[in-house]
Amino acid sequence: MNLLFVCTENKLRSPTAEAVFSKIKGVEAMSAGTNSDACTPLSGDLIEWADVVLVMEKFHKTVVSKKYKALLKGKRLVCLDVPDNYTYMQPELVTLLKSKVSRYIRF
Template sequence: MNILFVCTGNTCRSPMAEALFKSAASRKKLDVSVKSAGLFAPENGKASLYAVEALFEKNIALNHSSAPLSKEKVEWADLVLTMTEQHKHLAEREYPNHQDKIFSLKEYVKGKTGDITDPFGGSLSDYQKTRDELEHLLHQLADKLSGRAR
C-alpha cells in the first residue's frame, strides 16, 4: 500500500507524519511505502529544524526535502491523508478523479473531522505537541491497516 501525507509546505507536519508512520509501520511489519508532499511546497526545501529535533527526541531521523503535491504523487498513492480539512478540500478540488482516496488523517483514523495543529513558526514545544498528536494517530492508523483496530 502506498500512503501519501499532505500538508501546506511539506516542512513540518507531513514530513513528521511520514517519518513517524514509517517507524510505526516497520514495528507492525506493514508492507507500505510512504511519502509526503505539500500543497504549496517548494521543491527541495528543508524540513523545519524543530521538526527534525522533535523527531530526534524519539530516535527517528528526518532527512527530508520538501516536494509539491503532484498528479504523479496522487496517482501513486492508494491513500492520501491530509493534515487538515482545508488541505483535503483543496486536494479534492485539484484532483477530482481521486476523491475516493483523499481523507484528512483524523477523518480516516477516527471517523470524525479535525485538524492537526500547525507548529510552523512556533517553539520546540509546539512541534513536540504536534509530534505527539501525530504519533498517537499514526499508531492507530498502523493498527487499522494491520487489521487490529482498537
Template sequence: MTDRPNILVVCGRNKKRSRTAEFIFKNDNRFSIRSAGLSSKSDRKISEKDLNWADLVFVMETGYRARIWGQYRHMELPPIEILDIPDDYEFMDKELVELLTDRINDTLRIVYKI
C-alpha cells in the same frame, strides 16, 4: 487496494507534519509511505504522479482535501482521509508523533483493516 497499499500524507509545506508522518512510518511493513505539501514553497510539492501512486491520502486539515479535489478534479483520486492535526508542531514533536501514530493507525485499522 493492493496487499501493501501506498499512502500519501499531505500538509501545507511538507516541512513538519507530513514529513514527521513519513519519517515515523517509513519502515512500516504494512504499507509504503511518502509525504508532500500543497504550497509552491513545499520541500516536496504534491503532484499528479503522487496521486496516481497513492491508494490512500491523509491530509492534516479539512481545507486540504478540498484543495486537492479542486486542483486535481480532472483525475480519479484515491480516498482522502482527514487527520485534523493543526500546524502547531515542529518536525518530530513528541505530541505530533503520538497524534499521527494514533490517528493513522486507527484509520488503517477501522477503515482499511490493516
C-alpha cells in the same frame, strides 16, 4: 500499501508522518505540500502513486479534491485534523499521528 501525507509546506507534519509510517512493514509512505514552494510540492504523480491520501487539515482536503478530482477516483482521501503547531518529529505529533491514522488504516 502506499500512503501519501499532505500538509502545506511539507516541512513538519507530513514529513514526520512519512518518517513514522515508512518504518511499518508493507507500507510505503511519502509526503508533499499543497504550496508551490513546498519542499516536495504535491503532484498528480504522487496522487496516482498513493492508495490513500491523508491530509492534515480540512483546507488541504479541499485543495486536493478540487485540483486532483479525476486522479482521486477509487482512492481514499482522509482528513486527519492535525493542526500546524508541532515541530518535526515532536513526540506529541508522532503520538497524535499514530492515533489518527490507525482509525483509517489497519497495520
